[in-house]
Amino acid sequence: xxxxxxxxxxxxxxxxxxxxxxxxxxxxxxxxxxxxxxxxxxxxxxxxxxxxxxxxxxxxxxxxxxxxxxxxxxxxxxxxxxxxxxxxxxxxxxxxxxxxxxxxxxxxxxxxxxxxxxxxxxxxxxxxxxxxxxxxxxxxxxxxxxxxxxxxxxxxxxxxxxxxxxxxxxxxxxxxxxxxxxxxxxxxxxxxxxxxxxxxxxxxxxxxxxxxxxxxxxxxxxxxxxxxxxx
Ligand code: SF4
Ligand code: SF4
Numbered sequence: 001x002x003x004x005x006x007x008x009x010x011x012x013x014x015x016x017x018x019x020x021x022x023x024x025x026x027x028x029x030x031x032x033x034x035x036x037x038x039x040x041x042x043x044x045x046x047x048x049x050x051x052x053x054x055x056x057x058x059x060x061x062x063x064x065x066x067x068x069x070x071x072x073x074x075x076x077x078x079x080x081x082x083x084x085x086x087x088x089x090x091x092x093x094x095x096x097x098x099x100x101x102x103x104x105x106x107x108x109x110x111x112x113x114x115x116x117x118x119x120x121x122x123x124x125x126x127x128x129x130x131x132x133x134x135x136x137x138x139x140x141x142x143x144x145x146x147x148x149x150x151x152x153x154x155x156x157x158x159x160x161x162x163x164x165x166x167x168x169x170x171x172x173x174x175x176x177x178x179x180x181x182x183x184x185x186x187x188x189x190x191x192x193x194x195x196x197x198x199x200x201x202x203x204x205x206x207x208x209x210x211x212x213x214x215x216x217x218x219x220x221x222x223x224x225x226x227x228x229x230x231x
Contacts, residue, residue: 003083010085020090042090044077049088051079056089060114063092099146099161105132109146109161116164125168125179133205134198136173137227139166184211192217197225 009015018037025036044055061076077091099109108127115124128135139162150158172178189212193200196218204214222228 003085006083006085017085019086041093042088043093044089044091046086046088051087051089053079053089060111060118060120098149098151099159102145102149104145105138107131107146107165112168113159113161113164116168121168121171122179125172126181128165128168129179129181133202134169134227135165136169137198139163139169141231181209183209186213187211189213190215195225196220196223198227200225 006017010017018039020042021037021039023035024038025034027034055077056075056079059075059077062073063076064070065072065074065078067074067080076093077089079087079089097110100106103109108131112124112128115121115127125135132138142162144162146161147158150161152159187210191204191207191212191214193204193207193214193216196204196216200216200218201223204216208214216223218225220229
């Protein structure tokens, strides 16, 4: 076990431990080295992480564990081993998935599908609605650019991203208690929104979540604008 040595090294005043990193280039000679180190993002604040592991318990993404030569499974949020230094978790993430990049609302497609796969439908819907309040409407009318770039296509077929969030919305609407997001504490500011079309309702939805007192004005007798009367 190298952990006792690592602890000793970590405490040494002349040594800086740079973890989650790769040495890209080393030039020079003894006493005058120049090192180029690429430090990978950890996505977790080392100072705040208490290493309790609760994040790994709820993480829906399973990956092959490179530390064990891929023979076991680890979560996307992980700590390499119990005595790892620093004693904090990190998230294994390879940039932004093409589906998310191409979605005009930047929906966390990978995230909500991973939650569906675990049967966590309500959590999946809540995650979707963090970026987009109309999973049911766009589950029907979006031209789904996300599916055009889905890399799963290179293995067998594109994932039916649009129908998956349509399913989430329909399931929720048929449930006894449809999902309602939690609102932050009420703020004193009042906001008037002119027009109850998709843009107006989206603004109203997210401002209300932030605690603003929102009133939406609409000239038609129905809400939804183009969603109701145009398509
Ligand atoms: S189908 Fe859904 S996830 Fe895909 S681009 Fe449209 S809104 Fe975004
Ligand atoms: S497989 Fe398709 S849906 Fe899943 S993350 Fe990749 S691009 Fe997105």
